[in-house]
Each structure stands twice: as structure tokens, then as C-alpha cells.
Amino acid sequence: MLRRLASLLTKEYRQFFRDRPLILIVLYVFTIEIYVAGTGFNIEVRNYPTAVYDRDRTQLSVQLAEKFRAPHFQVTHLITTDAEMEALLNQGLVSLVVLIPEGFARRLAQGREAEVQAVADGTLSNTALLALGYVELISQRFAQELAGPGRRPGVQVVFEPRVFFNPNLRPEWFASLIELFAVITLVSILLPAAAMVREKEYGTLEQLLVTPLRAAEIMLAKVLSMASIVLVSSLLSLFLVIYPVFALPFQAAGLPFFLISTALYVFSATGAGLLIATVCRSLSETILFLLIIIAPILFLSGSWTPLEAMPAGLRLITYLSPLRYYLNLGEGLLVRGAPWHFLLDDFVGLTLLGLALFAFSAWRFRKYLG
Incomplete structure (x- = not known):
């Protein structure tokens, strides 16, 4: 199994690095997009x-x-x-x-x-x-x-x-991190969905299905390859843009737990990307579908509007957004430098929701291939 998985991973990486437009998009959103977003924005104070x-x-x-x-x-x-x-x-x-x-x-x-x-x-x-x-x-x-x-x-x-935590009230710290979390969400869903849809369009998915490969191996290869690309891109964004350009203080103690949280979040998001790919038949459909769902995901996380300013019913729905927990973890670890046990509730919430989403995506993916 490991040898077959390694071969599939090699194939996924080759396909990604041959797709120059996709590489340029990933480089752009993890660098220039975050730099542009570093100007911040005003938020009304309510509750x-x-x-x-x-x-x-x-x-x-x-x-x-x-x-x-x-x-x-x-x-x-x-x-x-x-x-x-x-x-x-x-x-x-x-x-x-x-x-x-x-x-x-x-x-x-x-x-x-x-x-x-x-x-x-x-x-x-x-x-x-x-x-x-x-x-x-x-x-x-x-x-x-x-x-x-x-x-x-x-x-x-x-x-x-x-x-x-932010003595000079520099808005670029908050804005750049919020944009980073949004980009991680967007790319984590887009990359595996695009890879899967590309298999459909090129007809290579049918070729995979007639091989001894199992559905779990195909899914795991796509998730691992795309998740690793997002994780590396996130680290590059932190150390090449956010820390040096915006002078965000480096919280060394919180970085390992942040990376663990990011890996967990990315895996659940890539699973959601494969779930979308089972519904969409082309790359254009995938992008349109992603544009429809990305706004509610960001809104329900509290990144656009403070959770306290939302109606009570809407605040309950935010507990179903993995980005809500990831946002709290990211801000707590990277800005406040809070000890990890203070953020344990958010980590548990992200873990449970991420596992549920990934399990449902895996079930739907296997059913689709079957």
C-alpha cells in the first residue's frame, strides 16, 4: 500500500507543478493578496x-x-x-x-x-x-x-x-492574519477539487478505477499532496510576508501548536474539496460552487463581523464553521501568545468538526467511485 501511495503522491505533485496557472494563483494569494489585505478595515463595536x-x-x-x-x-x-x-x-x-x-x-x-x-x-x-x-x-x-x-x-x-498584545493598535496584524486564514480555506478546498475535476476532464479517473488502487488510496494521495502544498505555502506566507513586512511579533511557543491546528484544519478543508468534486463536472462549475460557499464560511467565522454583533440564532450556526475555531486558535497563538491549554476548547471543537466533515467526505468519495 505504501508503495502505491508513494506513486500516487508523485503523480499528484507532478500534475500540480505542471499546471503553471494554478501555481501562479497559489503564489499570488499567499503573498501579494495578503500584503494588499494588510491595510485592515473598520469594524463596528457592538456588544x-x-x-x-x-x-x-x-x-x-x-x-x-x-x-x-x-x-x-x-x-x-x-x-x-x-x-x-x-x-x-x-x-x-x-x-x-x-x-x-x-x-x-x-x-x-x-x-x-x-x-x-x-x-x-x-x-x-x-x-x-x-x-x-x-x-x-x-x-x-x-x-x-x-x-x-x-x-x-x-x-x-x-x-x-x-x-x-498590540500596543500600537496596528491594523495590518489583524488584517493580514484574517486574509491568511481565508486564503488557507480557499486554497485547501480549491486544490483537491481542481485535481479531481481535472481527472474527470482528462479521462484519467476511469484509468485509475480499473487499477488495483482502492478509493481510500486515491483520496488519501490527493488530500496529502494538496494539504502539504497548503501547509508549506502557509509557512512561507508567515515568514516571508507577515513577520518581516508587518513586523508581527514572533510567538515561538505557540507556533508548533498552530502548525498542528493548521494541519488539522487543512485536512478537513481538503476533504470538503473532494466532496465538492464529486458534485461538479468541470473546473468552471467547481470555481462557481466555491465562490458560493466561501462567503458564508468567512462570515460565520467572525472574521468579517464580530460574533457578538450577530443575532443570537446566527451565532448558534457559527459553531458549525471550522474556521471559527481555527480563527480563535490562530489569533490566540500568533498574536496573544496564549498557552495552548487556554485554547483547548477551540482545538477540541475543530477536531470534532473536522473529523466529522472528513469522514462524510470520505464516505461520499468512496460511494462516488463505487
Whole structure:
């Protein structure tokens, strides 16, 4: 079996590297496309997951904390320690922590400046920047309310922002990674689907079926070859574009787990590509079908619209998108540098969904060849 599989892998690689247009497409989307996307885009802040860390615990501090409410903020945690704050940010459970320091009410009563600190997750830099702007506006309005209508506030609430993971709020970090994940999805589905459809068009699929090769060997050869091409291209994109051009900090500790997650995601996506190939009869049909499904895949991952801003029913559907879990893993490992056990839920979700998708694709592929 191994010898037959090696021969099939050699055939798949030869066919790919003979297809110059396909090689150019892969090179383009993993380099120039990601570079172009590095400019980022604006995202509206709605239901921003927020924690309040009230060290003062006075009536005034509670009044200020109550200002952070819907539609822009959703306070999900009330915390009491620094360790709790860091854990919530590392796990991605909140994107903003509003910290009201001890002595806040006393300083206001004395007519002195009182600071309010906002600790933001800079992974989604554009969204974090907008959220910090809302925090500053709320602080200013709170000071005006204390002074009374039509009067300049005699006391000021000073806004002091701190941003974790992306201190300068560089939007290109987020935009380039989102584009990389989208490209991995697109190419992982396209390559095996195109390879299979090409076999149909050239009539070589019938030749394979009359050989002693089994359906599992044919599928495995296509999946392994195309998945390895995507994995190598992803690494080249990281180390030739994202790290050197956009100066994304290198998180060495998270890279091995990211590669494992990427391999798992790519294998499930390539299986989906073969599933599409069993339905489509030509390459043009395959591309049209892919264009139809790629937009919902990206939308349901939270890469275009924050999950918190989606309707409740739509948020439930996002749990069926493997890209949702892969996106959380990629951002957590490559930007936040979070320990792998903080992201275990996403990894388990990706594994279960990926195995289910791959198993269904394998069953459909064997049935198609049979």
C-alpha cells in the first residue's frame, strides 16, 4: 500500500507543478493578496465583551461602571484580582477591562483628577481602537454629569488606555492574519477539487478505477499532496510576508501548536474539496460552487463581523464553521501568545468538526467511485 501511495503522491505533485496557472494563483494569494489585505478595515463595536475591575467599590465607581452597557458594551465579568484580568484576556473571554482604581471617589470629592484605566486586547486592533474611544467618551460624559448641566466639570476623569498584545493598535496584524486564514480555506478546498475535476476532464479517473488502487488510496494521495502544498505555502506566507513586512511579533511557543491546528484544519478543508468534486463536472462549475460557499464560511467565522454583533440564532450556526475555531486558535497563538491549554476548547471543537466533515467526505468519495 505504501508503495502505491508513494506513486500516487508523485503523480499528484507532478500534475500540480505542471499546471503553471494554478501555481501562479497559489503564489499570488499567499503573498501579494495578503500584503494588499494588510491595510485592515473598520469594524463596528457592538456588544463588546467587557469586564469591570472596580477596586474602589464606592457609589461613584458603581455609577461609572453602569455606564458600560448595550449596545456598545456587554459586561460579562466582574473581577477582583489582576490574575483574573490577565486570565480573561489571555483566554479571549473578554476584549476590554475597565479598571476603576482605589481612591477614585475620594479624588473626585477633593476636586482632583481621577483616572480610569482601560485594558484592551489589541488582537483586533481596529475594534479595540473604537472601543477605547467609547470608553474615553463615557468618562468625559460622566465628569460632565458630576459638574451639572451647562457647566465645565471642576473635576476630570482622566482616561489612561493600555493595550495588550498590540500596543500600537496596528491594523495590518489583524488584517493580514484574517486574509491568511481565508486564503488557507480557499486554497485547501480549491486544490483537491481542481485535481479531481481535472481527472474527470482528462479521462484519467476511469484509468485509475480499473487499477488495483482502492478509493481510500486515491483520496488519501490527493488530500496529502494538496494539504502539504497548503501547509508549506502557509509557512512561507508567515515568514516571508507577515513577520518581516508587518513586523508581527514572533510567538515561538505557540507556533508548533498552530502548525498542528493548521494541519488539522487543512485536512478537513481538503476533504470538503473532494466532496465538492464529486458534485461538479468541470473546473468552471467547481470555481462557481466555491465562490458560493466561501462567503458564508468567512462570515460565520467572525472574521468579517464580530460574533457578538450577530443575532443570537446566527451565532448558534457559527459553531458549525471550522474556521471559527481555527480563527480563535490562530489569533490566540500568533498574536496573544496564549498557552495552548487556554485554547483547548477551540482545538477540541475543530477536531470534532473536522473529523466529522472528513469522514462524510470520505464516505461520499468512496460511494462516488463505487
